Amino acid sequence: MDLGLGGRGYLLTGASRGLGFATARALVDDGARVLVSSRSADSVAAAVASLGGAPAASGSAADLADPEAPARLVQEAREQLGRVDGALISVGGPATGTVLEAPEEAWRAAYDSVVLGPLRLVRSLVPHLGDGAVIAFVLSTSVRQPIGDLAISNGLRPGLAMTAKALADELGPRGIRVLGLLPGPIATDRLVDTEAASGDPAAARARNAARVPLGRVGSPEEFARVAAFALSPAASYVTGTMIAVDGGATRAL
Numbered sequence: 001m002d003l004g005l006g007g008r009g010y011l012l013t014g015a016s017r018g019l020g021f022a023t024a025r026a027l028v029d030d031g032a033r034v035l036v037s038s039r040s041a042d043s044v045a046a047a048v049a050s051l052g053g054a055p056a057a058s059g060s061a062a063d064l065a066d067p068e069a070p071a072r073l074v075q076e077a078r079e080q081l082g083r084v085d086g087a088l089i090s091v092g093g094p095a096t097g098t099v100l101e102a103p104e105e106a107w108r109a110a111y112d113s114v115v116l117g118p119l120r121l122v123r124s125l126v127p128h129l130g131d132g133a134v135i136a137f138v139l140s141t142s143v144r145q146p147i148g149d150l151a152i153s154n155g156l157r158p159g160l161a162m163t164a165k166a167l168a169d170e171l172g173p174r175g176i177r178v179l180g181l182l183p184g185p186i187a188t189d190r191l192v193d194t195e196a197a198s199g200d201p202a203a204a205r206a207r208n209a210a211r212v213p214l215g216r217v218g219s220p221e222e223f224a225r226v227a228a229f230a231l232s233p234a235a236s237y238v239t240g241t242m243i244a245v246d247g248g249a250t251r252a253l
């Protein structure tokens, strides 16, 4: 199936590594052009080089928690891509901790990067999007069920998912799609780091795999193929919904 990605332009945040980078790779492999972003200029440069550089890939360093970053990123995307057909909005996950342990400061920091950053990006981007454009939020299965030791994710992601749903209502009449992607355990740096933090990475990996009906954690490429489809014109009737990429782990439909 031709996804229709050829010549289209996408802005991806949180995309020097992990799920964002894998999605950038899938988009570029199918003929799209991307602007990838994350906080570290060195990581962005390495990601751009790995994607083959211009004209397929360009980059910009930005912290999504910085209120000035979204407008600048959108401007750069418009200049570098020529046209912006959509965005994949990902950021580093919130700090770990239980409801009773997670400090108020960690909630505030996560609210800035996970909620306000994406919202500001959307506000800056939408005036430049036309019929057929798409905005995809990388969220988590914590939208549908709590994940142990990730109280802040459990608290913030469901609200962002409903915000995406409301935005799909607001932008639908303009032909702009909005959706969320809900990764289960996917073997990115984020997962490896949280497994290492447990003190016994092998046991943590076994526990992560055991809660997945497919019996294993996913690969970034498995997530990216779904994300690239969702961002493509081939998914033209998919909006206002959350797509789980979790090996069946979520205990809800």
Ligand SMILES: NC(=O)c1ccc[n+]([C@@H]2O[C@H](COP(=O)([O-])OP(=O)(O)OC[C@H]3O[C@@H](n4cnc5c(N)ncnc54)[C@H](OP(=O)(O)O)[C@@H]3O)[C@@H](O)[C@H]2O)c1
Pocket: 013, 014, 015, 016, 017, 018, 019, 020, 037, 038, 039, 040, 041, 043, 044, 062, 063, 064, 065, 090, 091, 092, 093, 094, 113, 138, 139, 140, 141, 182, 183, 184, 185, 186, 187, 188, 189, 190, 191
């Ligand atoms: N992997 C999983 O199993 C999994 C499961 C459920 C949910 N998720 C969620 O999916 C999202 C992406 O996860 P991942 O596995 O791809 O994480 P990752 O491997 O740690 O990559 C995170 C990416 O985001 C960038 N980033 C971090 N903070 C940022 C900020 N404030 N502004 C801009 N860029 C930022 C990082 O680069 P810099 O350090 O250079 O900024 C990096 O490129 C996270 O929100 C995570 O919680 C992941």
